[in-house]
Amino acid sequence: LLTAPEGQEDLLASARVQIAAICDQLQTGETIDWPGLLATAGPARLQVETAEELTREGVAVFYENLEPWRRVDTLFVLGFCAGHYPTATPGSPVFSEEDILALKKAGCALESAGEQNARLRAIFARQLRAAATEIHFLVPRRTAAGEAQTPSASLSFMASLFTGIDSPEELILDLDAEQERKRLRGLALVEPAVPEPPRPLDIGHLELKRNLLEILKSKDGTPYPLSPSSIETLMTSPLAWVLGRAGLEPRDWNPEELDVMSKGTLAHAVFEGLFAPGKDLPDAATIRTAIPSLLAQSVSRIAPFLQRPEWKVERNHLQKEIEEAALSWRLMLEKMGARPLGVEVWLRGQLDSQPIHGSADCLLQLPDGRILVVDYKKSKSKSRRERMQAGYDSQASLYRIMLKTGSGEFLSSDGTKVTIEPDAEIGVLYYLMNDQTALADTDHWLDPSPPGLEELGADVSVEAMKLIRQRLVEVKQGRVLLNTESDAAWFETNAGITLYALKDNPLVKLFLLPAEEVHP
CATH class of the missing domain: 1.20.5 (Single alpha-helices involved in coiled-coils or other helix-helix interfaces)
Structure with missing residues (x-):
């Protein structure tokens, strides 16, 4: 068997x-001899001879300024540039050379710079003597930062061992020079080849044939909600939206700076403390007194670098801007008779069948029971007005949809519960802090309107919502439209929108289609 x-x-x-x-x-x-049976049946070890070459310690690495630990056939000296072989010896931060010599005479075991240099040079010489046949010195031309480098000072000592040369640099062979390359032994050279043009980049709209809204899902398996800013990105650049949804965005590092976003975040925090629900409207004196402490608290939590003395001018300037904006906003609230229902109110609802969520800066209730969704912006009103007049504003209108389609009960950041009746009339208002202007999508809600407040009517988002619904249908089908070379100018001129997607993600700009006359 x-x-x-x-x-x-x-x-x-x-x-x-x-x-x-x-x-x-x-x-x-007559009896079974178990020990004898085990000895007879014991397995034998198979001896297999192999012809494999042993490679243990095939390459030895000597670190600069350390003793060589074995003999080698060929030695490669890497980074043979100024300051190395031997390493440049820094002077003592405490004692001068004269001090060291005096201390040595007094019996202190101190090493002078000259003695240290001689010791390191001797180690380098022993490393060179470890090579049996060949030594190759590799001299980098430039540093990693692109700065020019010179050869090691040891090159001058080496030149004294050769005859027929006028300068130490003649010992160096430039690999960029053909004649000098020919003098090298053992240099691997690529065979000449006919250059091939790069593969043409075939750019076209993507047909991914899957529901892209399901790339991210909540714990219950439903599509993860979209935020107003994400929806605006989808409206202007579907490719940027898909890349962001998949986490394929550049992670840039920038130094600490008081940019527009930082200013807006700090101003929002101060307004949240000044105009909170359940509190009387503060008078001008109270606002002026409260802002320094509120801003200091926000800075320590959000941008602690502003606490340093060198940021004092910028910090004071920001405080002045916030104070002007807060005083003007207070007058508007007083004229409207509005009271805050909640600040940083977390909302959740449905845009058709797509879950959406976001945080509204403030919810105001007017004396007649109407609700205003407020979005603070640390900017001027020009571009926002143009966007609303063109019908391409979407952000605050999406908050209104959340209020209409949500549970009816929402939570303010201070813990206040906000209840919105299903039949409540809801308007949208932007407060632009830099020129103290308020823009609303209402029509004759406030008659007369407070100074600085403009009612632009209900059509501020009609074009945006039409385009957003179109985009949602496309990405559900797996279709991703690429931007064109003329999109940035078109959105700027016709919609009042700056196409940040082209700046924020270089992949979007890489895959631009030729300009089109029909948009978007």
Whole structure:
């Protein structure tokens, strides 16, 4: 019944011999000799001879300024540039050379710069003597930052060992020079080849054939809600939206700075403390008194670098801007008779069948019960007005949809519960802090309107919502439209929108289609 693989017939014969021996032992004795059987049936170790070449310690690495630990056939000296081989010796930060010599005479075991340099040079010489046949010195031309480098000072000592050269630099062969390359031994050269043009980049709209809204899902398996800013990105650049949804965005590092976003975040925090629900409207004196402490608290939590003395001018300037904006906003609230229902109110609802969520800066209630969704912006009103007049504003209108389609009960950041009746009339208002202007999508809600407040009517988002719904249908089908070279100018001129997607993600700009006359 025993068989043997090809080439192992001798092992089969050995096994049969052992089996026969075991059978003989069992037949001759009256009792079973278990130790003897185990000894007879014991496995034998197979000795397999291999012709593999041992590669242990095939390459030895000597670190600069350390003793060589073995002999080598060929030695490569890497980074043979100024300051190395030997390493440049810094002077003592405490003692001068004269001090060190005086201390040595007094019996202190101190090493002067000259002695240290001689010791390191001796180590380098012993490293060179570890090579049996060849030594190659590699001299980098430039640093990693692109700065020019010179050869090691040891090159001058090496030049004294050669005849027929006028300068140490003649020992160096430039690999960019053909004649000098020919003088090198063992240099691997690429065979000449005909250059091939790069593969043409075929750019076209993406047909991914899957519901892209399901790339991210909540714990319950439903599509993860979209935020107003994400929806605006989808409206203007579907490719940027898909890349962001998949987490394929550049992670740039920038130094600490008081940019527009930082100013807006700090101003929002101060307004949240000044105009909170359940509190009387503060007068001008209270606002002026409260802002410094509120801003200081916000800075320590959000941008602590502003606490440093060198940021004092910028910090004071920001405080002045926030104070002007807060005083003007207070007058508007007083004229409207509005009271805050909640600040930083977390909202959740549905845009058709797509879950959406976001945080509204403030919810105001007018004396007649109407609700205003307020979005603070640390900017001027020009571009926002143009966007609203063109019908391409979407952000605050999406907050209104959340209020209409949500549960009816929402939570303010201070813990206040906000209840919105299903039949409540809801308007949208932007407060632009830099020029103290308020822009609303209402029509004759406030008659007369407070100074600085403009009612632009209900059509501020009609074009935006039409385009957003179109985009949602497309991405559900897996279709991703690429931007064109003329999109940035078109959105700027016709919609009042700056196409930040082209600046924020270089992949979007890489895959631009030729300009089109029909948009978007």
